[in-house]
Amino acid sequence: MAKSKKLPKATSDGPSSNPITSSSTTAPPWLHDGLPLPRLIVLDLDYTLWPFYSDIHISTPIRLVPSANPPTLSDRNGEYFALYPDAPHILRLISSLPNTRLAVASKSPVGDLCREVLKLLRLPPGEGGSEKGPKKTIDAFDAGLEIYEGTKLRHFEVIAKRTGIPFSEMLFFDDERPNLEVESLGVTMRLIRDGLTWEELERGIMQWRANQGVA
Structure with a gap:
């Protein structure tokens, strides 16, 4: 799938040109409708969790931009990097669910860099500003990270x-x-x-339920 390789440039005022903006939402209907949820939600990274190619767009070293909201990284060339707007809030919600875990399955060839990005980026506070639960994005993935070249079949066999x-x-x-x-x-x-x-998350859950024969 072709993707744009154009990223926002740095300005003297910091990451103001970054199109990534914060997002929040009330509890989605599927959360409390009494129907089952997947025991494991697995995410790709490039153009799924974040809008860039980890092996092409980032020039190390990277650092966390002070006071940026949402949390944003910059690299050696002054480019900015963050998660998709809804992603931090989705990760925060899923990581709070008692019976649903999170994992990563990515074919990126720069696994160490991806892990560094996930370690540096922070999740928003929980409900009511609570700091309970993971703070680093990487800690939300309690079912592990499979980040290496190969097939997704291999990733899932290892995860299972x-x-x-x-x-x-x-x-x-x-x-x-x-x-x-x-x-x-x-x-x-x-x-x-x-x-x-949030819309894709709900559609995915509905798709999973349909595959389970759940109305």
């Missing part, structure tokens, strides 16, 4: 072995159509175009 969660209990968000191959394992994959949003 580590967690013991059946493929049928997994929901995967990815922007690359060839990765629909994971559905041959029994995983539900939601193919997205413009990053992880």
